[in-house]
Amino acid sequence: MFWRLFLTFWIAIFSLTSMAIAKPVEVVATIKPIHSFLSALMKGAGEPILLMKDVTPYDYSPSPEDQALLKRADLVVWMGPELEKSVAEILTPEIKDYEMLSDTEFKVLPDRKIDNLRDPYMWLDVRNAEVFLDSLYEKIVTLDPKNEKIFKKNRNTLKYKITALDRKFEFGFRGIAAGISWMYHDTHQYFEQSYAFKSLGFLSEHPSENAQTANIFKMRAALNNFDKICFFVEEGLSQKNMSLAINKEQVQVGTLKSFGLSLPAGPDLYVDMMQYNYDTIANCYASIGAKYRGAKPLNKIAQ
Template identity: 25%
Template sequence: MNKTLRAFFLSAALLSAGPALAQEAVPRVIVSIKPIHSLVAAIMDGVGEPGLIVEGAASPHTYSLKPSNAAALQEADVVFWVGHGLEAFLDKPLETLGGKATVVELEDAPGLEKLPFREGGPFEAHVHEGEDHDHAAGDGHDHEAEGESEEGHDHAHAEGGGHEGHEHGETDMHLWLDPGNARAIAAEIAAKLSEKDPAHADAYKANLAALEGRLDALDKEIAGIVAPVRDRPFIVFHDAYQYFEHRYGVKAAGSITVSPETLPGAERLSQIRDKVKTLGATCVFAEPQFEPKLVEVVIEGTPAKSGTLDPEAATYDAGPDLYFDLMKGLATSLRDCLGAAG
């Protein structure tokens, strides 16, 4: 009788612990920034919830790791980040704290289209000898459509000499601002999670398929939103939007600063104000994390209007829908400001 009772209670204990054991089997996943966290959360939907390092309105450009972040990295099984050129604050912690974790640098995801840094806030320095065009003007042309592959187009020319304050490599790291790149990033996320957690590989695969469908629909929606204002030049706070420009053909004419780590001086602000006047830039866009008064200085004495763009999702709540809200928010802000100014 005692053996029967012991077996009964043991079985009951195992049954009650089942969900907890299943939950424990899911990898502990940590993600650096909100836009990438959103894609990871979508892939993990119904399986688990990833942690986030750069929360709230913080920016990866100026972030300092908190003790709670360090503890989370120490316990993590998988860490997703964009790479050295964006989240520089993670370089040393990932070496020292993320020793047991699988660290995935999404800059290396297969299928990404990478663009080089532009060489100055006003962008003109990117025109090369013998070339008639200026990529950096945001012409949005498609190399492949013109019979020229990305591999065949020499993007190695952004040597970094004009990147004021940048300590990054040659690649512009705001990769997520192109839904095509978001697809490539999502596929890499699903692949790495499936390797680490084969028990849930089918769920990751199904979630990836659903996410790809949403990204395709988003791409078409954004193209429609910005179509009426594609020919109207604008100025941005920092040079974060090249992928969005390249995808949708909108015309950023320059940035107040290349790197938000280095605030512009009086000479730079004067250059940008002159550019606003010369080109007839209709809008100058601030960002939530950085000093809005700089934009007021730039538009003073010009007919340009001010707006706000949020490329790193400072004002959005983290979660699987954030990426879609972020991208539609960029498109809508551009349309509303440029349309009103036109």
């Protein structure tokens, strides 16, 4: 009897110790918007690791420590080679990765300039973001099933916030579709399709490149047709030779933060980033006289 109790006691101690030192789930996100989704989902049960901390994928170069991190991670979430080329180059078969651009559940658009490439900026479609949540939720639950209830509650909370954004953008941007703009980089194809935001052209042929001389001349010629226009640049991406294309009295410049570089990383970044971009575009259009209609009230959605 004594030995049975003694054995039971030590089995219990061993089990508790094993639980205490159990390896936490390691999930790596390449860019801040993906990291934000994962941070919101895992809140209260873990924290994802951000790979690219204040740099765009076009300027990122993986360190030996980063490569070791990817190899030991339980899951690496990235968009795809069109965006994180440097990550694609170091992926090996033993790395457990989830390439979001290859998920057929998402709306994936072709690149408007380069044949056979996908446009990787799909997180800028808020409706895509809602589907992201479900897919990421399923993967996190598979890795850490004991915290499923926490993940589910977090998913529903963020989904409500994203649905609110969608309603606001839909009713707001349809009212300012007449706004005239150019962009330095073609990053908002998804946003355009969802919310009637239109751009007349782009200075660069690809977000990783500088302005093309021919496109600078096209924009300068286009300015002759309008009293005022908006011109949008992306934080962290090249703005070289921008001054050659714009007349400061005629052009209102707005800076978008689609990578969230200067915003605090974490669960609130995605909503804050999208709201910031929305406000930047809306305020610029208002400054040039485009008519803006506010968003309709959002009816409460059951969580």
